[in-house]
Amino acid sequence: MIVRLLGPQDAEDYRKVRLEALRQHPDAFAVSYEEEEVRPVSIYEERFQSNENYTFGAFDGDELIGTVTLLKERYRKLKHRANIVAMYVQSPHRSKGVGKKLMTAAIKQAKSEPDIEQVYLTVVQSNASAKKLYQSLGFTTFGIDSKALKIGQDYLDEELMVLAII
Template sequence: MEIRQLTAKDATIYQSLRLEALQSAPEAFASSYEEEVDYSNELIEHRLTQQTSYTLGAFENDHLVGMVTLIFSPKRKIAHRASIVGMYVDATARKKGVGDQLVKEIMVKANSLPQIESLHLSVTATNEPAKALYKRHGFTTYGLEEKALKIDDVYYDEELMINYLPNKTIER
């Protein structure tokens, strides 16, 4: 397995996996398949080349099977925090350590950015495998957002998780 940062050249394969994710796990994403299916290639390229995010892809035999994005802000008051979003592993690649590798590598990337002290994410409260994955990497739950998502009149709660990165000065 190879994990690397996705670039504009990866827009088509990224969008294909992203749409699969939105269809197969709609409760795991704030966006929907219907909203993103007609996104232009230029928009996807822009998403992958922004200065305030990094998207990593996991490849098996040159096939994109997983992805995760780190988003951060240049604004001074919130520059110390980053968010992990868009985490997805294709069903054919699950239980092979792909998710673990993606989280590990995105944390390495976050740690390489001197301003980032903590990582935040939200996960569907009923998604036990994802919560276990994040807990293995040091994330802890700090809150619950009830009815965070609504899909076809069904509500989904989200657990809010945080990881204070090691070797960073954090006063709490």
């Protein structure tokens, strides 16, 4: 298994994995399957060429099995921050260190950016395995966003986590 930065040539595979993640785990992401499904592949092709965000993919041979994205803040007063979003590992590949390798790649990228001092992420409070992974990498909870997500008539709380990298 290797982890590498995704490029425009990976856009189709990324879209497939992203839609799978949203369909199978709607409670883990802010965006819905229906919203993402209508986005063209060109959106990802463009995103993968940006120097404001970095999407890493884990591959088992030629198959994309997991992803994570690091988003740099753009505003001057927030440039010391970045956010990790869209973390996902396909079910058959979980509990094998794939998520940790993806997160490590994103954190390494953040550390290589001269302005970034802190990395933020959110995780649904009931997602114990994800929280355990993030805590093992040094993330700490600094708050709870009550009713952060609403799916139908149900609400989900999210933990707000941060990692200082300086």
